Amino acid sequence: MTPQDARQYAPATERNREPILEVLLEVLPKSGTILEIASGTGEHAVFFASKLRDCLWLPTDVNPQLRASIISWTEHNVCDNVYTPLELDVREPVWQVENGAFDGPNTEPIVAIVNINMIHISPWSACLGLMAGAGRILKAGGILYLYGPFKQGYEHTAASNAAFDQYLRTENSEWGVRNLDDVVAVASAQNLTLKQIYLMPANNLSVVFQRSLCE
Incomplete structure:
Protein backbone atom coordinates (compact mmCIF):
# COMPACT_ATOMS: atom_id res chain seq x y z
CA MET A 1 0.00 0.00 0.00
CA THR A 2 1.50 3.34 -1.06
CA PRO A 3 1.39 6.43 1.22
CA GLN A 4 -1.41 7.79 -1.00
CA ASP A 5 -3.36 4.56 -0.74
CA ALA A 6 -6.00 4.93 1.97
CA ARG A 7 -7.41 1.43 1.59
CA GLN A 8 -8.20 -0.38 4.81
CA TYR A 9 -8.82 -4.10 5.19
CA ALA A 10 -11.41 -6.08 7.15
CA PRO A 11 -10.56 -9.81 7.28
CA ALA A 12 -14.21 -10.85 7.59
CA THR A 13 -15.00 -9.31 4.22
CA GLU A 14 -13.25 -11.97 2.17
CA ARG A 15 -14.85 -14.69 4.27
CA ASN A 16 -18.44 -13.51 3.97
CA ARG A 17 -18.68 -11.65 0.66
CA GLU A 18 -19.41 -14.67 -1.55
CA PRO A 19 -22.24 -16.05 0.65
CA ILE A 20 -23.72 -12.56 0.97
CA LEU A 21 -23.49 -12.03 -2.79
CA GLU A 22 -25.49 -15.21 -3.40
CA VAL A 23 -28.35 -13.79 -1.34
CA LEU A 24 -28.09 -10.30 -2.84
CA LEU A 25 -28.31 -11.71 -6.36
CA GLU A 26 -31.53 -13.42 -5.33
CA VAL A 27 -33.26 -10.61 -3.44
CA LEU A 28 -32.08 -7.26 -4.84
CA PRO A 29 -33.80 -5.51 -7.74
CA LYS A 30 -31.96 -5.93 -11.03
CA SER A 31 -31.34 -2.21 -11.48
CA GLY A 32 -31.49 1.07 -9.56
CA THR A 33 -29.40 2.52 -6.74
CA ILE A 34 -28.42 0.30 -3.81
CA LEU A 35 -27.78 2.37 -0.67
CA GLU A 36 -25.24 0.73 1.64
CA ILE A 37 -25.34 1.92 5.24
CA ALA A 38 -22.09 1.70 7.26
CA SER A 39 -19.95 0.56 4.33
CA GLY A 40 -16.79 0.31 6.43
CA THR A 41 -13.60 -0.20 4.44
CA GLY A 42 -15.38 -0.27 1.08
CA GLU A 43 -14.28 -3.80 0.21
CA HIS A 44 -17.86 -5.03 0.11
CA ALA A 45 -18.94 -2.05 -1.99
CA VAL A 46 -16.45 -2.62 -4.79
CA PHE A 47 -16.97 -6.40 -4.77
CA PHE A 48 -20.76 -6.28 -4.92
CA ALA A 49 -20.80 -3.43 -7.44
CA SER A 50 -18.54 -5.44 -9.74
CA LYS A 51 -21.05 -8.30 -9.70
CA LEU A 52 -24.18 -6.15 -9.93
CA ARG A 53 -23.24 -4.19 -13.01
CA ASP A 54 -26.77 -2.98 -13.78
CA CYS A 55 -27.07 -1.41 -10.32
CA LEU A 56 -25.45 1.70 -8.90
CA TRP A 57 -23.87 1.32 -5.45
CA LEU A 58 -24.06 4.22 -2.99
CA PRO A 59 -21.73 3.65 0.00
CA THR A 60 -21.94 5.64 3.24
CA ASP A 61 -20.12 5.83 6.55
CA VAL A 62 -19.86 8.23 9.48
CA ASN A 63 -16.07 7.73 9.73
CA PRO A 64 -14.03 10.00 7.40
CA GLN A 65 -11.10 7.56 7.35
CA LEU A 66 -13.40 4.81 6.17
CA ARG A 67 -14.90 7.08 3.51
CA ALA A 68 -11.35 7.71 2.30
CA SER A 69 -10.81 3.94 2.22
CA ILE A 70 -13.97 3.49 0.16
CA ILE A 71 -12.77 6.09 -2.37
CA SER A 72 -9.36 4.43 -2.56
CA TRP A 73 -10.87 0.98 -3.10
CA THR A 74 -13.16 2.38 -5.79
CA GLU A 75 -10.24 4.00 -7.60
CA HIS A 76 -8.08 0.89 -7.24
CA ASN A 77 -10.79 -1.35 -8.70
CA VAL A 78 -11.91 1.20 -11.31
CA CYS A 79 -15.58 0.93 -10.34
CA ASP A 80 -17.72 3.12 -12.58
CA ASN A 81 -20.99 2.14 -10.87
CA VAL A 82 -20.03 3.25 -7.36
CA TYR A 83 -20.98 6.72 -6.11
CA THR A 84 -18.68 8.88 -4.01
CA PRO A 85 -19.36 7.81 -0.39
CA LEU A 86 -21.56 10.02 1.75
CA GLU A 87 -21.34 10.83 5.44
CA LEU A 88 -24.51 9.37 6.92
CA ASP A 89 -25.59 8.80 10.51
CA VAL A 90 -28.74 6.68 10.54
CA ARG A 91 -29.90 8.38 13.73
CA GLU A 92 -30.37 11.71 11.93
CA PRO A 93 -34.06 12.56 11.35
CA VAL A 94 -33.39 13.30 7.67
CA TRP A 95 -30.68 11.58 5.61
CA GLN A 96 -28.74 13.38 2.88
CA VAL A 97 -30.05 10.97 0.27
CA GLU A 98 -33.62 12.03 0.94
CA ASN A 99 -33.05 15.26 -0.96
CA GLY A 100 -31.01 13.61 -3.72
CA ALA A 101 -27.64 14.79 -2.37
CA PHE A 102 -25.47 12.28 -4.17
CA ASP A 103 -23.52 12.40 -7.41
CA GLY A 104 -22.66 9.55 -9.68
CA PRO A 105 -22.54 8.29 -13.25
CA ASN A 106 -26.34 8.39 -13.38
CA THR A 107 -29.14 9.22 -11.01
CA GLU A 108 -31.36 6.25 -10.31
CA PRO A 109 -33.87 5.93 -7.47
CA ILE A 110 -32.88 4.03 -4.33
CA VAL A 111 -34.53 0.62 -4.65
CA ALA A 112 -32.77 -1.21 -1.81
CA ILE A 113 -30.76 -0.65 1.36
CA VAL A 114 -27.95 -2.99 2.44
CA ASN A 115 -26.59 -3.00 5.99
CA ILE A 116 -23.89 -5.48 6.97
CA ASN A 117 -22.59 -6.02 10.53
CA MET A 118 -23.79 -2.76 12.03
CA ILE A 119 -26.69 -3.07 14.45
CA HIS A 120 -24.77 -5.19 16.96
CA ILE A 121 -21.80 -2.79 17.10
CA SER A 122 -23.87 0.35 17.56
CA PRO A 123 -26.53 1.55 20.02
CA TRP A 124 -30.10 0.31 19.65
CA SER A 125 -30.94 3.84 18.49
CA ALA A 126 -28.99 3.07 15.31
CA CYS A 127 -31.31 0.16 14.54
CA LEU A 128 -34.31 2.40 15.19
CA GLY A 129 -32.84 5.07 12.91
CA LEU A 130 -32.05 2.54 10.19
CA MET A 131 -35.63 1.28 10.13
CA ALA A 132 -37.08 4.79 10.21
CA GLY A 133 -34.89 5.86 7.30
CA ALA A 134 -35.73 2.74 5.30
CA GLY A 135 -39.40 3.40 5.92
CA ARG A 136 -39.06 6.94 4.59
CA ILE A 137 -36.84 6.22 1.60
CA LEU A 138 -37.93 2.90 0.15
CA LYS A 139 -40.90 2.84 -2.16
CA ALA A 140 -43.40 -0.02 -2.18
CA GLY A 141 -41.56 -3.25 -2.90
CA GLY A 142 -38.16 -1.84 -1.92
CA ILE A 143 -35.74 -4.17 -0.12
CA LEU A 144 -33.88 -3.79 3.18
CA TYR A 145 -31.12 -6.39 3.64
CA LEU A 146 -29.43 -7.02 7.01
CA TYR A 147 -26.51 -9.33 7.76
CA GLY A 148 -25.01 -10.29 11.09
CA PRO A 149 -25.51 -12.37 14.25
CA PHE A 150 -28.93 -12.41 15.89
CA LYS A 151 -30.58 -13.99 18.91
CA GLN A 152 -33.75 -15.94 18.15
CA GLY A 153 -36.39 -16.22 20.83
CA TYR A 154 -34.02 -14.22 23.05
CA GLU A 155 -31.55 -17.10 22.94
CA HIS A 156 -28.16 -17.20 21.25
CA THR A 157 -27.98 -19.61 18.33
CA ALA A 158 -24.39 -20.64 19.05
CA ALA A 159 -21.87 -20.49 21.89
CA SER A 160 -19.60 -18.35 19.72
CA ARG A 169 -21.13 -5.48 25.83
CA THR A 170 -17.77 -5.27 27.60
CA GLU A 171 -16.53 -2.93 24.89
CA ASN A 172 -19.66 -0.78 25.02
CA SER A 173 -22.72 -1.35 27.18
CA GLU A 174 -24.99 -0.12 24.36
CA TRP A 175 -23.73 -2.74 21.89
CA GLY A 176 -24.73 -6.38 21.64
CA VAL A 177 -26.24 -9.10 19.49
CA ARG A 178 -29.87 -8.12 18.87
CA ASN A 179 -32.93 -10.30 19.26
CA LEU A 180 -34.43 -10.89 15.83
CA ASP A 181 -38.02 -10.56 17.05
CA ASP A 182 -37.25 -7.07 18.34
CA VAL A 183 -35.70 -6.06 15.02
CA VAL A 184 -38.69 -7.43 13.10
CA ALA A 185 -41.09 -5.51 15.36
CA VAL A 186 -39.25 -2.23 14.76
CA ALA A 187 -39.23 -2.89 11.01
CA SER A 188 -42.94 -3.67 11.01
CA ALA A 189 -43.67 -0.32 12.63
CA GLN A 190 -42.07 1.29 9.58
CA ASN A 191 -44.12 -0.76 7.08
CA LEU A 192 -41.24 -3.16 6.42
CA THR A 193 -42.37 -6.77 6.23
CA LEU A 194 -40.07 -9.72 6.96
CA LYS A 195 -39.66 -11.53 3.65
CA GLN A 196 -36.97 -14.16 4.18
CA ILE A 197 -34.31 -15.36 6.61
CA TYR A 198 -31.20 -17.12 5.28
CA LEU A 199 -28.81 -19.14 7.41
CA MET A 200 -25.27 -17.97 6.74
CA PRO A 201 -21.78 -19.21 7.63
CA ALA A 202 -20.28 -18.48 11.08
CA ASN A 203 -23.72 -18.50 12.76
CA ASN A 204 -24.88 -15.32 11.03
CA LEU A 205 -28.17 -14.57 9.30
CA SER A 206 -29.27 -12.67 6.24
CA VAL A 207 -32.59 -11.01 7.03
CA VAL A 208 -34.59 -9.53 4.17
CA PHE A 209 -37.42 -7.04 4.58
CA GLN A 210 -39.67 -5.56 1.90
CA ARG A 211 -41.44 -2.20 2.00
CA SER A 212 -45.14 -2.95 2.19
CA LEU A 213 -47.17 -2.42 -0.94
CA CYS A 214 -49.84 -0.61 1.05
CA GLU A 215 -49.91 1.17 4.41
Missing part, protein backbone atom coordinates in the same frame (compact mmCIF):
# COMPACT_ATOMS: atom_id res chain seq x y z
CA ASN A 161 -22.36 -15.74 19.36
CA ALA A 162 -22.89 -15.70 23.13
CA ALA A 163 -19.18 -15.10 23.67
CA PHE A 164 -19.19 -12.41 20.99
CA ASP A 165 -22.17 -10.72 22.62
CA GLN A 166 -20.41 -10.67 25.99
CA TYR A 167 -17.30 -9.18 24.36
CA LEU A 168 -19.35 -6.47 22.63
Whole structure:
Protein backbone atom coordinates (compact mmCIF):
# COMPACT_ATOMS: atom_id res chain seq x y z
CA MET A 1 0.00 0.00 0.00
CA THR A 2 1.50 3.34 -1.06
CA PRO A 3 1.39 6.43 1.22
CA GLN A 4 -1.41 7.79 -1.00
CA ASP A 5 -3.36 4.56 -0.74
CA ALA A 6 -6.00 4.93 1.97
CA ARG A 7 -7.41 1.43 1.59
CA GLN A 8 -8.20 -0.38 4.81
CA TYR A 9 -8.82 -4.10 5.19
CA ALA A 10 -11.41 -6.08 7.15
CA PRO A 11 -10.56 -9.81 7.28
CA ALA A 12 -14.21 -10.85 7.59
CA THR A 13 -15.00 -9.31 4.22
CA GLU A 14 -13.25 -11.97 2.17
CA ARG A 15 -14.85 -14.69 4.27
CA ASN A 16 -18.44 -13.51 3.97
CA ARG A 17 -18.68 -11.65 0.66
CA GLU A 18 -19.41 -14.67 -1.55
CA PRO A 19 -22.24 -16.05 0.65
CA ILE A 20 -23.72 -12.56 0.97
CA LEU A 21 -23.49 -12.03 -2.79
CA GLU A 22 -25.49 -15.21 -3.40
CA VAL A 23 -28.35 -13.79 -1.34
CA LEU A 24 -28.09 -10.30 -2.84
CA LEU A 25 -28.31 -11.71 -6.36
CA GLU A 26 -31.53 -13.42 -5.33
CA VAL A 27 -33.26 -10.61 -3.44
CA LEU A 28 -32.08 -7.26 -4.84
CA PRO A 29 -33.80 -5.51 -7.74
CA LYS A 30 -31.96 -5.93 -11.03
CA SER A 31 -31.34 -2.21 -11.48
CA GLY A 32 -31.49 1.07 -9.56
CA THR A 33 -29.40 2.52 -6.74
CA ILE A 34 -28.42 0.30 -3.81
CA LEU A 35 -27.78 2.37 -0.67
CA GLU A 36 -25.24 0.73 1.64
CA ILE A 37 -25.34 1.92 5.24
CA ALA A 38 -22.09 1.70 7.26
CA SER A 39 -19.95 0.56 4.33
CA GLY A 40 -16.79 0.31 6.43
CA THR A 41 -13.60 -0.20 4.44
CA GLY A 42 -15.38 -0.27 1.08
CA GLU A 43 -14.28 -3.80 0.21
CA HIS A 44 -17.86 -5.03 0.11
CA ALA A 45 -18.94 -2.05 -1.99
CA VAL A 46 -16.45 -2.62 -4.79
CA PHE A 47 -16.97 -6.40 -4.77
CA PHE A 48 -20.76 -6.28 -4.92
CA ALA A 49 -20.80 -3.43 -7.44
CA SER A 50 -18.54 -5.44 -9.74
CA LYS A 51 -21.05 -8.30 -9.70
CA LEU A 52 -24.18 -6.15 -9.93
CA ARG A 53 -23.24 -4.19 -13.01
CA ASP A 54 -26.77 -2.98 -13.78
CA CYS A 55 -27.07 -1.41 -10.32
CA LEU A 56 -25.45 1.70 -8.90
CA TRP A 57 -23.87 1.32 -5.45
CA LEU A 58 -24.06 4.22 -2.99
CA PRO A 59 -21.73 3.65 0.00
CA THR A 60 -21.94 5.64 3.24
CA ASP A 61 -20.12 5.83 6.55
CA VAL A 62 -19.86 8.23 9.48
CA ASN A 63 -16.07 7.73 9.73
CA PRO A 64 -14.03 10.00 7.40
CA GLN A 65 -11.10 7.56 7.35
CA LEU A 66 -13.40 4.81 6.17
CA ARG A 67 -14.90 7.08 3.51
CA ALA A 68 -11.35 7.71 2.30
CA SER A 69 -10.81 3.94 2.22
CA ILE A 70 -13.97 3.49 0.16
CA ILE A 71 -12.77 6.09 -2.37
CA SER A 72 -9.36 4.43 -2.56
CA TRP A 73 -10.87 0.98 -3.10
CA THR A 74 -13.16 2.38 -5.79
CA GLU A 75 -10.24 4.00 -7.60
CA HIS A 76 -8.08 0.89 -7.24
CA ASN A 77 -10.79 -1.35 -8.70
CA VAL A 78 -11.91 1.20 -11.31
CA CYS A 79 -15.58 0.93 -10.34
CA ASP A 80 -17.72 3.12 -12.58
CA ASN A 81 -20.99 2.14 -10.87
CA VAL A 82 -20.03 3.25 -7.36
CA TYR A 83 -20.98 6.72 -6.11
CA THR A 84 -18.68 8.88 -4.01
CA PRO A 85 -19.36 7.81 -0.39
CA LEU A 86 -21.56 10.02 1.75
CA GLU A 87 -21.34 10.83 5.44
CA LEU A 88 -24.51 9.37 6.92
CA ASP A 89 -25.59 8.80 10.51
CA VAL A 90 -28.74 6.68 10.54
CA ARG A 91 -29.90 8.38 13.73
CA GLU A 92 -30.37 11.71 11.93
CA PRO A 93 -34.06 12.56 11.35
CA VAL A 94 -33.39 13.30 7.67
CA TRP A 95 -30.68 11.58 5.61
CA GLN A 96 -28.74 13.38 2.88
CA VAL A 97 -30.05 10.97 0.27
CA GLU A 98 -33.62 12.03 0.94
CA ASN A 99 -33.05 15.26 -0.96
CA GLY A 100 -31.01 13.61 -3.72
CA ALA A 101 -27.64 14.79 -2.37
CA PHE A 102 -25.47 12.28 -4.17
CA ASP A 103 -23.52 12.40 -7.41
CA GLY A 104 -22.66 9.55 -9.68
CA PRO A 105 -22.54 8.29 -13.25
CA ASN A 106 -26.34 8.39 -13.38
CA THR A 107 -29.14 9.22 -11.01
CA GLU A 108 -31.36 6.25 -10.31
CA PRO A 109 -33.87 5.93 -7.47
CA ILE A 110 -32.88 4.03 -4.33
CA VAL A 111 -34.53 0.62 -4.65
CA ALA A 112 -32.77 -1.21 -1.81
CA ILE A 113 -30.76 -0.65 1.36
CA VAL A 114 -27.95 -2.99 2.44
CA ASN A 115 -26.59 -3.00 5.99
CA ILE A 116 -23.89 -5.48 6.97
CA ASN A 117 -22.59 -6.02 10.53
CA MET A 118 -23.79 -2.76 12.03
CA ILE A 119 -26.69 -3.07 14.45
CA HIS A 120 -24.77 -5.19 16.96
CA ILE A 121 -21.80 -2.79 17.10
CA SER A 122 -23.87 0.35 17.56
CA PRO A 123 -26.53 1.55 20.02
CA TRP A 124 -30.10 0.31 19.65
CA SER A 125 -30.94 3.84 18.49
CA ALA A 126 -28.99 3.07 15.31
CA CYS A 127 -31.31 0.16 14.54
CA LEU A 128 -34.31 2.40 15.19
CA GLY A 129 -32.84 5.07 12.91
CA LEU A 130 -32.05 2.54 10.19
CA MET A 131 -35.63 1.28 10.13
CA ALA A 132 -37.08 4.79 10.21
CA GLY A 133 -34.89 5.86 7.30
CA ALA A 134 -35.73 2.74 5.30
CA GLY A 135 -39.40 3.40 5.92
CA ARG A 136 -39.06 6.94 4.59
CA ILE A 137 -36.84 6.22 1.60
CA LEU A 138 -37.93 2.90 0.15
CA LYS A 139 -40.90 2.84 -2.16
CA ALA A 140 -43.40 -0.02 -2.18
CA GLY A 141 -41.56 -3.25 -2.90
CA GLY A 142 -38.16 -1.84 -1.92
CA ILE A 143 -35.74 -4.17 -0.12
CA LEU A 144 -33.88 -3.79 3.18
CA TYR A 145 -31.12 -6.39 3.64
CA LEU A 146 -29.43 -7.02 7.01
CA TYR A 147 -26.51 -9.33 7.76
CA GLY A 148 -25.01 -10.29 11.09
CA PRO A 149 -25.51 -12.37 14.25
CA PHE A 150 -28.93 -12.41 15.89
CA LYS A 151 -30.58 -13.99 18.91
CA GLN A 152 -33.75 -15.94 18.15
CA GLY A 153 -36.39 -16.22 20.83
CA TYR A 154 -34.02 -14.22 23.05
CA GLU A 155 -31.55 -17.10 22.94
CA HIS A 156 -28.16 -17.20 21.25
CA THR A 157 -27.98 -19.61 18.33
CA ALA A 158 -24.39 -20.64 19.05
CA ALA A 159 -21.87 -20.49 21.89
CA SER A 160 -19.60 -18.35 19.72
CA ASN A 161 -22.36 -15.74 19.36
CA ALA A 162 -22.89 -15.70 23.13
CA ALA A 163 -19.18 -15.10 23.67
CA PHE A 164 -19.19 -12.41 20.99
CA ASP A 165 -22.17 -10.72 22.62
CA GLN A 166 -20.41 -10.67 25.99
CA TYR A 167 -17.30 -9.18 24.36
CA LEU A 168 -19.35 -6.47 22.63
CA ARG A 169 -21.13 -5.48 25.83
CA THR A 170 -17.77 -5.27 27.60
CA GLU A 171 -16.53 -2.93 24.89
CA ASN A 172 -19.66 -0.78 25.02
CA SER A 173 -22.72 -1.35 27.18
CA GLU A 174 -24.99 -0.12 24.36
CA TRP A 175 -23.73 -2.74 21.89
CA GLY A 176 -24.73 -6.38 21.64
CA VAL A 177 -26.24 -9.10 19.49
CA ARG A 178 -29.87 -8.12 18.87
CA ASN A 179 -32.93 -10.30 19.26
CA LEU A 180 -34.43 -10.89 15.83
CA ASP A 181 -38.02 -10.56 17.05
CA ASP A 182 -37.25 -7.07 18.34
CA VAL A 183 -35.70 -6.06 15.02
CA VAL A 184 -38.69 -7.43 13.10
CA ALA A 185 -41.09 -5.51 15.36
CA VAL A 186 -39.25 -2.23 14.76
CA ALA A 187 -39.23 -2.89 11.01
CA SER A 188 -42.94 -3.67 11.01
CA ALA A 189 -43.67 -0.32 12.63
CA GLN A 190 -42.07 1.29 9.58
CA ASN A 191 -44.12 -0.76 7.08
CA LEU A 192 -41.24 -3.16 6.42
CA THR A 193 -42.37 -6.77 6.23
CA LEU A 194 -40.07 -9.72 6.96
CA LYS A 195 -39.66 -11.53 3.65
CA GLN A 196 -36.97 -14.16 4.18
CA ILE A 197 -34.31 -15.36 6.61
CA TYR A 198 -31.20 -17.12 5.28
CA LEU A 199 -28.81 -19.14 7.41
CA MET A 200 -25.27 -17.97 6.74
CA PRO A 201 -21.78 -19.21 7.63
CA ALA A 202 -20.28 -18.48 11.08
CA ASN A 203 -23.72 -18.50 12.76
CA ASN A 204 -24.88 -15.32 11.03
CA LEU A 205 -28.17 -14.57 9.30
CA SER A 206 -29.27 -12.67 6.24
CA VAL A 207 -32.59 -11.01 7.03
CA VAL A 208 -34.59 -9.53 4.17
CA PHE A 209 -37.42 -7.04 4.58
CA GLN A 210 -39.67 -5.56 1.90
CA ARG A 211 -41.44 -2.20 2.00
CA SER A 212 -45.14 -2.95 2.19
CA LEU A 213 -47.17 -2.42 -0.94
CA CYS A 214 -49.84 -0.61 1.05
CA GLU A 215 -49.91 1.17 4.41
